[in-house]
Amino acid sequence: MSPENWTQVTGFVLLGFPSSHTLKFLLFLGLLGIYVVTATGNLLIIGLSWMDRRLHTQMYFFLRNLSFLELLLVSVVVPKMLVIILTGDHSISYASCMIQSYLYFLLGTTDFFLLAVMSMDRFLAICRPLHYETLMSGHVCSQLVLASWLAGFLCILCPTILMASLPFCGPNDIDHFFCDSWPLLRLSCGDTRLLELVAFVLSTSVLLGSLALISVSYACILATVLRAPTASERKKALSTCASHLTVVVIVYGSSSFLYIRMSEAQSMQFNKGASVLSCIITPLLNPFIFSLRNEKVKQALRDALSGLRPMDVGDDEGHK
Template identity: 85%
Template sequence: MSPENWTRVTEFVLLGFPRSHILQSLSFLGLMVTYVITATGNLLIIGLSWTDRRMHTQMYFFLRNLSFLELLLVSVVVPKMLVIMLTGDHTISFASCILQSYLYFLLGTTDFFLLVVMSLDRYLAICRPLHYETLMSGPVCSRLVLASWLAGFLWVLCPTILMANLPFCGPNGIDHFFCDSWPLLRLSCGDTRLLELVAFVLSTSVLLGSLALTSVSYACILATVSRAPTAAERKKAFSTCASHLTVVIIVYSCSISVYIRTSDAQSTLLNKGASVLSCIITPLLSPFIFSLRNEKVKQALRDALKWHRTMASRGYEGHT
């Protein structure tokens, strides 16, 4: 079809949802509970690390930013899914679809950069403790977080502009539960080779580059920890980064699995599964991983609950 005969698609239809009403109802309930728990958990981490003076350190500053990022990530995808399952309207406008895709990859890319910064923070704290406060001062931490966001913004800007300028002339059904880039590319009736090349180079470089830097940091940490004179010191040193390492393993496992290409049907199913893990399950698990393995977070939560009970009892006594 010649370009002048193209009819531009103005909306897409998200098809990656159960067709059974019972499954949709169960999915809606499960997703709603998951979203509430995820939002509550991440907001709790942000609130505790912000208000408790014991957590006003570099590590918890980065953790607060990670929780904020994951709260945004799950909010980019899940509310639209809930609206679709509640109303039965699977359509999404072209502009909203491109915006959702851009925000998803912006936040995902920023996540990679922030995980690198957090691994660098743990490396300096454990391997160079005498210089840690100088090298990782408050202004430096703020600049590193800002650089992570700026890098994520710029990294996905070019592919998004190319995607937005592709011609879409039908069909408009996306076999996914949100506007992922690969299903969108398959719907274009134009030449997508340049975009595919740019997207492959940028996504591979950020994935493998950040993984390499994070791996080097943890290799140095493990080497340093292994030389600690006692088992207690080794356990204490490694416990400060065990939660972060757990999240790193989950995030990179999900991302790498997207690049495993088999048949189209298996690849689509794999992409959906990896997307569920990265934008729904990981933000859900992160607050539990950090809180259950971190004594300061648990103590701050106990103190907050104790303060709340004290204020409630005083208010009750005042009314009586």
Template identity: 80%
Template sequence: MNPENWTQVRSFVLLGFPSSHLLQFLVFLGLMTTYTVTAIGNLLIIVLSWIDRRLHTQMYFFLRNLSFLELLLVTVVVPKMFVVILTRDHTISFVSCIIQSYLYFFLGTTDFFLLAVMSLDRYLAICRPLHCETLMRGHVCSQLVLASWLAGFLWVLCPTVLMASLPFCGPNGIDHFFCDSWPLLRLSCGDTHLLEMVTFMLSTSVSLGSLTLTSVSYACILATVLGAPTAVERRKALSTCTSHLTVVVIIYGSSIFLYVRMSEAQSKLLGKGASVLSCIITPLLNPFIFTLRNDKAQQALRDALGWLRLTAVMKLRVTSQRK
């Protein structure tokens, strides 16, 4: 098409929703339940690890940042889905679509870096405990987290700028429930080879790089754990590592799958499923897998609930005495 005849698309239509009213209601109900539980669970981790001194450790500092990251990630995608289902307006403006796409991949990339940092922290705590306190001091942990966020912010900036500069002259239907990059690229009427190459190189380097560091760290951890003198020590170390590895497998597995393209029909359906797994299910499982099954976190939660119960009882007594 002649560039002079291009008409820039100003909005897109999200097509990845069921057409049946019953299915839409069920999807909305499931999303509302999932989002509520995700928000409460991750906020609970953030608050507990902030106020309880027993949780003022490097591991819970990283977990607090991971919970905040997961909460932002699910908030980038799910509220727009609520709006689409409730209003039946599937349109999203061009600017909003680009912003949503950028935030999604920015947070997802930061997730990779943060998981790699957490695996390094677990390696030092289990394999090099004497060096851990020296190397992973408070300011070092803060710098590692800040570096993870900054790297995620910059890593996807170039592909997003290139995507925003592409011509979109129609059609404007995105076969997804949010503004994913691959469906957007298919809608462009310009040359996308450069962007596809840059996106592939950046996504491959960050995913494989962080996965390699994580895998090496946990391989060393596993070797150390298996050599522990007592079964109690092995069980304690494996309990923490199993939690981390579960989330690592879910996040990396779903992300790698999205870049292994199958047939067109299969990739659309399964790609949506992998996206649901990475941006909705993983933030939901994070509080239960990482923290709320931990003894210290459970005790902190019980103490917090006991304090809230005691406060409520005291307020009721004061109110009844005034009456």
């Protein structure tokens, strides 16, 4: 079709949902339950790490920001899915689709950078303990988080501009449950080669670059831990990294199939499954991974539920 005959579509239709009413009902209940648990869990981590002085450390500062990011990520995708299932209206406007796609990849990319920053924090805490407080001051931590968001914004800016400039002249059916960029590219009637190249280079650079930084950090951590004189010291050092490493494995394991497309023949169903793991399951697991084995978080939660604060306990002991 020649450019003069293009007719820009004004909206898209998301087809990635079951047709059976029973399956839709079960999916709605499952998604609603997951969203409530995810929001509650991540908000709890944010609130506890903000209010409890015992959690005013660098590690929990980064964890608070990670929980905030995961909460935003799941909120970009799941509420729209719930509305579609509830109303039966699968349509999404062109502007909303572009915004959802941009936010999804912005948050996902920022997630990579933040996880890399957290690995650096663990490296300095274990390998450079005497200089840790100086190297990871509150000001430095804030700058690193801000840099993660800025890097994510800059990495996604160019592909977003190229995507927004593409013509879409129909059909407008997206075989997915949200506006993922790759199904959108297939619907464009313009030349997508430049965008595909830019997206591939940037996604590969972000994924492999951040993963390389994490790998180097943990290689140094492992070398330091193995030199520890006692088994208890080795176990204590490794326990502080276990939660972060678990999240890294889940995020990078799922995202490797989303951010790098080696072949267009990949199964769309497989991509949908990887997307669910990346933007729904990971935010759900995040609070449990970082809190179930963490005694400080569990104690802070117990104190919050019982109405006690560390200051209250200290005052009571001082009056005895």
